[in-house]
Amino acid sequence: MKIWLRIIGGLLATIIFSIVLLLTWVDRKPYQQKKFYRKTMTALDSLQSAYHPSLPDSLRVGWAKVSITPSRKRPLAGYGARDPKTFQHIHDSIFVKAVVFENASNKAAIIAADLLIIHPEVTQAVHHVLKEAGWEQDEVFFTATHSHSSLGAWAPGFVGNLFSGAYDSEVIHFIANQIVRAIKLAQERQRPGSVGYGELSVPDLVKNRLVGEEGEEDPWLKLISIRSGDQNGLFSTYSAHATCLSPEVRDLSGDYPFYYNEALTESTFNFSAFAAGAVASMGPDGGSRVEFEEAQYLGSTLAEQAMLGYLVGKKDKSIAAIRSLRFPIYLRKPNMKVSTDLRLRPWVFHKLFGDYQPEIASLKLGDILLIGTPCDFSGELALPLYQYARDRGLHLIITSFNGGYIGYVPHDRWYDLERYETRTMSWYGHDNGAYFSEVIKRVIDINR
Numbered sequence: 474m475k476i477w478l479r480i481i482g483g484l485l486a487t488i489i490f491s492i493v494l495l496l497t498w499v500d501r502k503p504y505q506q507k508k509f510y511r512k513t514m515t516a517l518d519s520l521q522s523a524y525h526p527s528l529p530d531s532l533r534v535g536w537a538k539v540s541i542t543p544s545r546k547r548p549l550a551g552y553g554a555r556d557p558k559t560f561q562h563i564h565d566s567i568f569v570k571a572v573v574f575e576n577a578s579n580k581a582a583i584i585a586a587d588l589l590i591i592h593p594e595v596t597q598a599v600h601h602v603l604k605e606a607g608w609e610q611d612e613v614f615f616t617a618t619h620s621h622s623s624l625g626a627w628a629p630g631f632v633g634n635l636f637s638g639a640y641d642s643e644v645i646h647f648i649a650n651q652i653v654r655a656i657k658l659a660q661e662r663q664r665p666g667s668v669g670y671g672e673l674s675v676p677d678l679v680k681n682r683l684v685g686e687e688g689e690e691d692p693w694l695k696l697i698s699i700r701s702g703d704q705n706g707l708f709s710t711y712s713a714h715a716t717c718l719s720p721e722v723r724d725l726s727g728d729y730p731f732y733y734n735e736a737l738t739e740s741t742f743n744f745s746a747f748a749a750g751a752v753a754s755m756g757p758d759g760g761s762r763v764e765f766e767e768a769q770y771l772g773s774t775l776a777e778q779a780m781l782g783y784l785v786g787k788k789d790k791s792i793a794a795i796r797s798l799r800f801p802i803y804l805r806k807p808n809m810k811v812s813t814d815l816r817l818r819p820w821v822f823h824k825l826f827g828d829y830q831p832e833i834a835s836l837k838l839g840d841i842l843l844i845g846t847p848c849d850f851s852g853e854l855a856l857p858l859y860q861y862a863r864d865r866g867l868h869l870i871i872t873s874f875n876g877g878y879i880g881y882v883p884h885d886r887w888y889d890l891e892r893y894e895t896r897t898m899s900w901y902g903h904d905n906g907a908y909f910s911e912v913i914k915r916v917i918d919i920n921r
Contacts, residue, residue, distance in 0.1 A: 494818070496815050497815070497818050499816045504902065509804055510803075513802055521915075521918075530578065532575070532668070532795075534572065534665075534666025534700065535660055536570065536573070537571050537659040541647070547560065547641075550588070550628075552621055552720035557723075559723075565731045567731075569648070570584070570586075570744075571655035572659060574795055578795075582608070584614065586616070587620055588618065592633075598646060611800075613876075614797060616748035625637035626641040627644050630827050631825050632825050633826075663701070665702065666699065667700045669786055670786060670841050672693050675711070679755050679756070683892060684754070688754060688884070689856060693750075693859065694711050697709075698786060705741070707737060707746070708746045711749075712750040712752055713729075713758070717759060717763075728768050732768055733773075733775050736777075737780070749872065753850055794837065794839060797834075799832045804879065806819045807823070832847060834876070835916050840868055846873055848873060848874075848880060850873050851881075853883070858871065880901065
């Protein structure tokens with residue numbers, strides 16, 4: 474009996490020690506009282522004092538489309554439940570698209586890749602190569618379509634393998650080289666250009682997948698019309714997740730953004746690029762349609778709306794000031810929850826996910842302001858920010874996946890829901906939505 478008591482006591486001690494070693498309490502201290510908040514506000518103060526927008530000048534615009542379709546079978550990224558992850562067939566080719574804007578004083582590039590996200594490993598590789606070509610880090614604005622059936626193998630670590638398949642550094646270099654190639658081609662193809670803005674409410678194709686009718690949807694299809702010489706292009710964002718295709722689908726595909734771009738380039742435009750907008754909590758709504766039928770329906774219907782929005786949008790302007798910025802956003806220590814009040818210790822989180830410094834990106838083209846976030850940013854949070862920008866004379870476009878990734882930033886009122894977005898993927902705190910919203914407002918004020 475004494476032996477069994479000692480064994481049981483030893484097991485209990487081991488369990489308690491493991492819990493203490495691996496877990497701690499969820500941090501619910503308000504972000505305004507944390508050092509990271511003061512650090513970010515100081516950085517924004519410095520940014521504001523040094524901010525000098527370029528003067529309006531003749532604008533040159535160029536674009537390029539480069540394939541990132543793999544030459545052999547690779548893992549698909551998007552779903553941890555997809556098993557096996559290696560794709561069976563290529564249903565759609567996938568691309569990286571670049572648009573380069575340049576005037577006498579500044580230049581900037583928008584990257585839109587048919588990928589789940591732009592992983593920090595890819596971002597670092599791109600910056601390393603572009604530096605030799607005379608590009609600064611803050612001159613590149615990264616976005617992705619967020620297709621959950623696109624190329625994987627680009628994320629190291631346990632969680633990276635879970636969501637994007639077995640890591641392969643060759644894929645990192647392949648994607649990075651194609652992004653650099655697209656930027657250089659776009660720069661070579663520059664012609665006198667112009668930009669314009671349009672937006673259209675398209676509520677029937679998006680739903681709040683987190684809380685349904687209890688929440689709000691971001692219905693705004695945002696459009697930047699681009700003219701380069703005698704050619705017309707379009708850059709678009711929408712908030713619905715590119716998840717028409719389920720984990721059971723094992724074909725390489727760009728999901729509905731692929732069909733959206735195809736419909737536009739087959740009818741009206743010489744070039745079309747799409748980026749995920751404020752996609753957190755926002756799902757696609759194709760009615761009773763499923764899989765590729767839903768993807769085709771969403772893409773073609775959204776394209777019809779885009780052509781309408783293009784016709785009623787603002788007239789293109791031949792001159793535009795350009796200003797691009799990237800700056801670090803500091804966060805509280807990771808709060809990946811295992812229950813309402815318990816979280817993994819930060820060292821465990823970083824072991825599983827990696828440790829990268831996230832940033833906020835912005836690109837101003839005249840009165841159009843793009844802000845790129847390193848996350849799935851909530852469409853519910855975006856709505857008041859759109860109005861905040863309108864009140865200051867700016868057309869705001871918020872994109873996700875700007876070259877870093879910190880999980881989901883949903884509306885704070887849903888933080889304690891036992892749902893995937895809020896329990897598993899909201900990694901940085903109960904008030905991260907309010908924090909990001911405050912930072913974005915500061916960026917808007919800097920650019921007004």
